[in-house]
Amino acid sequence: AIDISRLRGATGLITLDDGYANTGSCRSAITFIDGERGILRYRGVPIEDLAARSSFIETAELLIFGQLPDDEERAEFRSLLTENSWLHRDMRKHFDAFPKNAHPMSILSAMISALQSHDLPEHHFTDAMGFREAAANLIAKTRTIAAASYKSHIGQPIVYPRYDLPYAENFLHMMFTQPYRDYETTPEVAHALNMFLVLHADHEQNCSTSTVRMVASGGANMYASVSAGVNALWGPLHGGANMAVIEMLEQIRDGSLSAQQYIDRVKDKKSGAKLMGFGHRVYRNFDPRATILKSAADSMLDSMHITDPLLDIAREVEQAALADDYFASRRLYPNVDFYSGIILRAIGIPMDMFTVMFAIGRTPGWIAQWKEVTDNPGQRIYRPRQVYVGEPQREWKAREDR
């Protein structure tokens, strides 16, 4: 006799939920979001506290290992990061093979995938210490690859990481040190970058994280799964939105449009334009990350004595949108990407690196989610169903009869 309970999903009804708007794909203990109330917590810790008080690496340890680290754990993880920040000499050859105009996201995903071949053997992940090192390796290397891809894009020599600099400062060093010109960051810039990374570190089952979990559910290794996540992040409706927001603000500036004129264009659905950096599947209220980034952008530009006309345009667009019934009735508010580009511009990050910056920030979240899937003894392979809408059955015809 067939035991129906063993045929979960193989018989019976299929629920169709376009875009998985109401379908939970897993149980997770990593990140909590209450979209109605605008709450975000990593492992139970409010995002506001982490953004104000924690370093990106401490946040990464919280996400991946479940606890804020004590002094000993911090020191041990830091030395793992330092030891793992160099690229294998052969990895550097890959950079030369990319065309000069290659998008940094394509380089990043390819290089993370290649890390599996150059770096740690897969059996290394299985014990706890091996996993700690693999996690540190991927977090450290993602940053080194990102900076190196920028350097090779602009035709400058790759800058080596320094053992004495914290994570964010080390990235800025590798990005902006030039031949015969050292780069010194300021506390404001380092703080802003650190906060940007903390705010991007995880966000439960978004498009890229679900991709990582999907790939992991088939048993793929951490590098392969995270590389898939980088590709999923690339699109303008997801991580690519931080670039698209700046392009939109530039379009408003260059076309001498008023904020209201742009809003009217967006409301005319035939235009195909969207208000980039607005709207979210889960937040039907303010995205708490956007609130933090907005006030950070204000104070950062103030303290650095920078005036960015795009920030003024962004404020006008936000006000016009919030006062407009189109956005209010659909509960569309600014998301994390609306102000993050302004901060990245102020730091000096070129626009085609914006989505790579998001990927550096999201790497700890992807690692934590990969580990949660991999550690689950009852994990089933992700395998959604479909409702078939094609031809029921057709006759095969010989080529001369087609």
Ligand code: ACO
């Ligand atoms: N501008 C104009 N209209 C919008 C926007 C927007 N940014 N976002 C949603 N809408 C409209 C939709 O057209 C739809 O209108 P309708 O009811 O008349 O058909 C309604 O609001 C509901 O939107 P959905 O498309 O159902 O929202 P969904 O949850 O599927 O998409 C998404 C969410 C992709 C974030 C969407 O709001 C969007 O495209 N925003 C702009 C891109 C962006 O900022 N992405 C970053 C998201 S955050 C992140 O990934 C890091």
